Amino acid sequence: MEAITDxxxxxxxxxxxxxxxxxxxxxxxxxxALGITLVFGILRFANFAHGDTMAFGTMMTILVTWWxxxxxxxxxxxxTALLALPAGIASTILLLVVTxxxxxxxYRHNKAVPVTFMIASMGVMFMTNGIVRFVIGPNDQxxxxxxxxxxxxxxxxxxxxxxxxxxxxxxQGLTIVxxxxxxxxxxxxxxxxxxxxxxxxxxxxxxxxxxxxVDPDRVVLVTWIITAILATIAGTLYGLDKSFKPFxxxxxxxxxxxxxxxxxIGNPIGAIVGGxxxxxxxxxxxxxxxxxxxxxxxxxxxxxxxxxxxSTDYKFAVSFVILVLVLLVRPTxxxxxxxx
Amino acid sequence: MSNTLKxxxxxxxxxxxxxxxxxVQSWNVSLGxxxxxxxxxxxxxxxxxQWGYAGLLNVGVMGFAALGGMSAVLxxxxxxxxxxxxxxxxxxxxxxxxxxTIAASIVCYRKLAAGxxxxxxxxxxIIGGLALTRFFFDPAVTAIEAIExxxxxxxxxxxxxxxxxxxxxxxxxxxxAWCIGKVALGLRADYLAIATLGISEIILAVLKNEDWLxxxxxxVTGLSRPVPYEIDLQTTTWFIDxxxxxxxxxxxxxxxxxxxxxxxxxxxxGSSIFVKFCYTGLFAGVLVIVLLLSVKALNSPWGRMMRAxxxxxxxxxxxxxxxxRRHLEIFIIGSAVIGVAGAxxxxxxxxxxxxxxxxxxxxxxxWVMVIVGGSGNNMGSVLxxxxxxxxxxxxxxxxxxxxxxxxxxxxxxxxxxIHLIENAQHMRLFFMGLVLLxxxxxxxxxxxxxxxxxxxx
Numbered sequence: 001m002e003a004i005t006d007x008x009x010x011x012x013x014x015x016x017x018x019x020x021x022x023x024x025x026x027x028x029x030x031x032x033a034l035g036i037t038l039v040f041g042i043l044r045f046a047n048f049a050h051g052d053t054m055a056f057g058t059m060m061t062i063l064v065t066w067w068x069x070x071x072x073x074x075x076x077x078x079x080t081a082l083l084a085l086p087a088g089i090a091s092t093i094l095l096l097v098v099t100x101x102x103x104x105x106x107y108r109h110n111k112a113v114p115v116t117f118m119i120a121s122m123g124v125m126f127m128t129n130g131i132v133r134f135v136i137g138p139n140d141q142x143x144x145x146x147x148x149x150x151x152x153x154x155x156x157x158x159x160x161x162x163x164x165x166x167x168x169x170x171x172q173g174l175t176i177v178x179x180x181x182x183x184x185x186x187x188x189x190x191x192x193x194x195x196x197x198x199x200x201x202x203x204x205x206x207x208x209x210x211x212x213x214v215d216p217d218r219v220v221l222v223t224w225i226i227t228a229i230l231a232t233i234a235g236t237l238y239g240l241d242k243s244f245k246p247f248x249x250x251x252x253x254x255x256x257x258x259x260x261x262x263x264x265i266g267n268p269i270g271a272i273v274g275g276x277x278x279x280x281x282x283x284x285x286x287x288x289x290x291x292x293x294x295x296x297x298x299x300x301x302x303x304x305x306x307x308x309x310x311s312t313d314y315k316f317a318v319s320f321v322i323l324v325l326v327l328l329v330r331p332t333x334x335x336x337x338x339x340x
Numbered sequence: 341m342s343n344t345l346k347x348x349x350x351x352x353x354x355x356x357x358x359x360x361x362x363x364v365q366s367w368n369v370s371l372g373x374x375x376x377x378x379x380x381x382x383x384x385x386x387x388x389x390q391w392g393y394a395g396l397l398n399v400g401v402m403g404f405a406a407l408g409g410m411s412a413v414l415x416x417x418x419x420x421x422x423x424x425x426x427x428x429x430x431x432x433x434x435x436x437x438x439x440x441t442i443a444a445s446i447v448c449y450r451k452l453a454a455g456x457x458x459x460x461x462x463x464x465x466i467i468g469g470l471a472l473t474r475f476f477f478d479p480a481v482t483a484i485e486a487i488e489x490x491x492x493x494x495x496x497x498x499x500x501x502x503x504x505x506x507x508x509x510x511x512x513x514x515x516x517a518w519c520i521g522k523v524a525l526g527l528r529a530d531y532l533a534i535a536t537l538g539i540s541e542i543i544l545a546v547l548k549n550e551d552w553l554x555x556x557x558x559x560v561t562g563l564s565r566p567v568p569y570e571i572d573l574q575t576t577t578w579f580i581d582x583x584x585x586x587x588x589x590x591x592x593x594x595x596x597x598x599x600x601x602x603x604x605x606x607x608x609x610g611s612s613i614f615v616k617f618c619y620t621g622l623f624a625g626v627l628v629i630v631l632l633l634s635v636k637a638l639n640s641p642w643g644r645m646m647r648a649x650x651x652x653x654x655x656x657x658x659x660x661x662x663x664x665r666r667h668l669e670i671f672i673i674g675s676a677v678i679g680v681a682g683a684x685x686x687x688x689x690x691x692x693x694x695x696x697x698x699x700x701x702x703x704x705x706x707w708v709m710v711i712v713g714g715s716g717n718n719m720g721s722v723l724x725x726x727x728x729x730x731x732x733x734x735x736x737x738x739x740x741x742x743x744x745x746x747x748x749x750x751x752x753x754x755x756x757x758i759h760l761i762e763n764a765q766h767m768r769l770f771f772m773g774l775v776l777l778x779x780x781x782x783x784x785x786x787x788x789x790x791x792x793x794x795x796x797x
Contacts, residue, residue: 046530103777115397115529116780119711122704123776129700130770134763250699254541257534313549320538324523327531 010295024172027179030275031234033259041203041266045117051253052128057232061088077147092228171240258319264333371616378623381725384709386677392716395650402702403540408509408682415505417497430480441469513679561691567618573611714786735768
């Protein structure tokens with residue numbers, strides 16, 4: 001009997017520290033990577049400003065959330081930020097459309113090389129980052145309200161009688177649900193609607209699409225709108241789950257790039273797969289397995305060290321090592337990239 | 341306007357700005373800015389070699405600068421003998437195991453035929469080797485970090501004068517660049533950018549976490565200096581005499597007691613300016629050497645070959661140029677220059693703080709310098725380094741002043757006014773982005789564009 005409870009405890013431990021955080025972080029990365037991959041597929045450049053676009057969207061959402069909170073509006077158990085999301089999305093769409101009109105369109109019409117776009121996106125990154133820091137400051141901001149847990153560790157313990165607790169935060173549950181809905185909508189849009197098909201055609205073969213009467217300006221506009229929606233939601237979910245700090249969002253750029261490339265850049269399914277691959281490897285490699293083995297192994301074999309492969313600060317290194325491995329072994333990514 | 345005239349004009353403007361800062365704020369501030377301008381210029385030269393000569397997009401400048409900073413620590417700090425005694429045997433074994441692992445995996449890769457068998461063998465060798473390495477390495481680290489963790493807790497350095505670290509920093513950066521180049525240089529331009537961005541984060545993660553090597557986030561402070569200390573200067577006779585002579589005009593009109601007091605103040609002020617001036621001399625020396633070498637290299641057959649490769653890789657390859665080797669070469673050289681600049685920066689700061697390395701300041705700002713100054717033109721990069729650093733520093737007081745001025749109609753305690761003035765410093769990021777975009781759009785060659793020499797002229 002005790003062997004079974006120990007085994008279940010070990011499973012719960014893994015669920016609590018690896019599966020749940022991995023799933024929610026992976027969903028956030030996947031949404032971010034989808035934005036990068038869309039821009040890469042349609043506009044054909046690596047967008048360095050994406051992390052700061054996320055920060056901008058989140059900041060606008062936070063500002064509206066605070067305003068709503070001051071008016072006494074809330075969503076009960078759910079965070080008020082959900083109510084503020086549409087406003088955040090709208091302002092991010094505005095930001096992206098304006099940057100496209102003022103910056104990228106010129107290079108697009110002049111058929112500039114991708115590297116020029118990329119350097120331009122660095123400029124946009126600076127400007128967006130400046131705006132975010134100017135408006136909300138460089139410090140941590142918390143804007144989570146409502147219920148904190150779907151299942152708290154204590155309730156779980158008293159319910160099951162196990163010594164290990166499983167906690168699922170509202171923000172984590174919300175992340176996963178929202179990600180599933182968004183991804184389903186995105187795929188429906190890309191596969192079934194006329195505009196979505198035009199986007200896929202444009203991404204596959206620009207000249208052929210133009211010959212068939214696809215309006216390039218419209219395709220680009222829609223791409224930026226979708227990117228804005230994905231970026232704002234991804235950023236807000238990340239902010240709810242952890243906390244909002246402009247610098248962290250700049251750092252998120254790397255795992256998001258890694259996710260997009262590992263999955264196969266330009267391929268939306270790849271971005272999602274990549275997001276989870278990166279998230280789970282980050283969580284798994286930096287988790288200390290000592291307690292799991294204490295449950296699983298007989299007492300005589302109890303492990304001495306923490307059994308942690310790498311310290312938590314090597315998170316980014318993990319995503320990058322995977323990136324390099326994939327680039328060397330299979331440069332197109334896990335799923336073939338380049339086409340929407 | 342010819343490029344030479346433009347260069348002279350641009351540098352005169354910079355000099356004028358520095359003089360104005362010296363008169364309005366203080367000479368101390370002005371020289372401080374000049375020193376960092378010089379370091380930025382060296383860094384920009386390094387990036388210019390990679391991007392301007394060869395078209396390699398290195399977005400990992402921060403990592404190489406941090407490696408230079410690390411070598412300043414490793415060269416100048418006194419060795420911690422207890423730590424070495426406690427760990428040298430295990431460290432030796434760990435290094436041996438690591439070397440054998442690498443050698444074995446290379447042999448595996450070369451000798452075995454590609455396929456599942458090779459992958460399996462490689463994985464086994466690497467995992468087994470690393471486990472064995474850590475078996476020796478982990479206790480060694482524990483032993484090192486246990487020795488006076490509040491004061492040292494690391495291996496220390498070589499105890500040499502810190503100025504050697506400028507060379508050593510270049511060598512370390514070059515070595516790491518060789519490893520990175522071997523892996524990443526085959527990638528397409530945008531993948532290379534992302535890869536180098538990632539590598540710089542890894543380098544920083546290592547520097548922050550490997551306490552036995554760099555003390556990690558506990559920082560190393562009080563690095564030795566290549567120039568005299570202010571406090572020593574203030575008690576040195578020749579310096580006091582020098583100050584007396586320098587200020588003899590203003591001292592002459594005072595009476596005896598006032599003279600003593602005034603002289604004391606002059607000596608205190610003068611000593612800090614003198615120290616900064618010594619640094620300026622050293623940095624300017626390095627800049628001139630690097631600049632001369634880069635100009636020579638760019639105008640040599642080698643430089644021509646580089647530009648040919650940059651402009652058309654396939655054609656250059658068809659002419660028998662070894663594109664991969666040349667790319668590796670220039671990547672290593674450029675990174676070494678960045679490493680030298682990183683070591684100089686840490687020397688100037690007198691401390692090594694891994695957390696202070698941020699990509700915006702150490703990677704993207706350097707890129708703005710190169711693009712704005714003029715990629716492919718060495719003088720352009722130097723100019724970009726000077727100009728952008730000047731703007732970066734002075735944008736803060738000017739921004740605060742502008743905000744205070746434009747919100748003057750609001751009353752003192754107004755929340756919006758306070759917020760605007762407090763956050764005005766962040767507008768410089770916005771401003772940098774704007775400058776980059778404007779230059780990229782309206783003058784893509786930068787302020788001093790690359791000089792393309794035609795046949796026969």
